[in-house]
Amino acid sequence: MKKKQVYLRLNLMSLFLITVSFISVTLAWFAYSGRATVGAEIDVKAWFIELENNGEKVSNQVTISLSNIYPGMETMDEVYKIKNLGDSDAELKYSIISARILDDDDNNYIVGEDPTSEYVEDLLSHEFPFSININLSKNYVLSKGEESYFNISISWPLDSGADLIDSQWGNKAYNFQVNEASKKELDSNYQIRPSIQVAITLTAEQFLENSQSSDVRYNLGDELLIDVINNSRCESISPTCIKMYVIDSNNTFGDNRINLLPNPYGSYELGNYNEYQDLFNNITETWNVTTRSLSVEDLIKIISRDVTSSTLIRENISDKLIGNLNYSNRINTELAKAISGDGAYKFLNEKFPYLVSADCYWMETNYNDDKAFALKKSTDIHTEIFGKLKSDTCKVIPVVSIEKINL
Secondary structure, eight states, X not given: OOOOOOOOOEEEOOOOOOOXXXXXXXXXXXXXXXXXXXXXXXXXXEEOEEEEETTEEOBSEEEEEEEEEOTTEEXXXXXXXXXXXXXXXEEEEEEEEEEEETXXXXXXXXXXXXXXXXXXXXXXXXXXXXXXXXXXXXSEEOTTSOOXXXXXXXXXXXXXXXXXXXXXXXXXXXXHHHHHHHHHHHOTTOOOOOSEEEEEEEEEEEOOOOTTSBOTTSOTTOEEEEETTTTEEOSSOOSSEEEEEEOOTTOBTTOSEEEEEEOTTSOOOEEEGGGHHHHHHHHHTTOOSEEEOOOHHHHHHHHTTOTTTOEEEETTEEEEEOOOOOSTTHHHHHHHHHHHTTOEEEEETTTOGGGOOSSOEEEEEEOSSSEEEEEEEOSSSEEEEEEEETTSEEEEOOEEEEEGGGO
């Protein structure tokens, strides 16, 4: 019997940005968002950060108003380009100010010490049948340097595997809209509220290079040549001078080391999963760098940063965006969901080319008793992280952890 699909239209969407005050379309002198002090010796510099959406200057306060969202909708996304036209580098942060889900007190949040912005962001990403995901491409924007991007996506899979929950939320949304329409009939001045409203603020502060600040020298995906014998950088590729890529999602100035993945298209021995440790030792026994095994957590943390395209795929269930995995033990619950549903993860090759390989390679992480996690390019567009039979053969690629002082 064909499974019945849920097609309830919830008046929940029309993405919409309300502009309030520009992040800084005018010049601000001295203060740098209140982080510096005016004194006799201080240099006077221009502070000019510009935020754009579809070529239009917009506010640093973004309001997501959802009025027409429903199961099976196409993923909607908005991209904000952040430019630094001033004289000083800027550190970027975002925070959820408030979130209202229908008119349910249990799902209305004013962010402060409790709940925190991180907690509410995790809820919006994972705890409803629809998902709202947000992300910064980088936590900084350099003066007159490359732009950074602030991304928002809204999605609702057609078949989430939880038809009852979809139906319950459909009824809640319908009743909310009926009540709002009734209020409008009683009072023509009443402003009908959207079903879901989330207020987010994006701030730019003077970049001070403290221990929590992103290390601008080592961004996710940056390429380095590392001599695995001399434990240092090198100039030209050779058997011991290997091309590697930064796989830290956010390496900070407080981090003494960086984690690197050797080029997946290099020459590596093939073997089954039970030979993993032997293959690992064969590769690294002559190296004089610190190494460790590659885990599925390493890769999921990376690909989940793409909040518009990286998805969990399962048989007979619609693809679902992975979303933000930074809060608490969310990454563990996400992996459990994939394994229990015999699922895999799919990402765009063009977004993470340093992870892509035509040959599969193992992660040390178990999938279940019969399988382990592996990665392989599935098409010219996508690569998948999936459970592969342990008796099959794949490459083994170590992770190199190197002290910054050696670079």
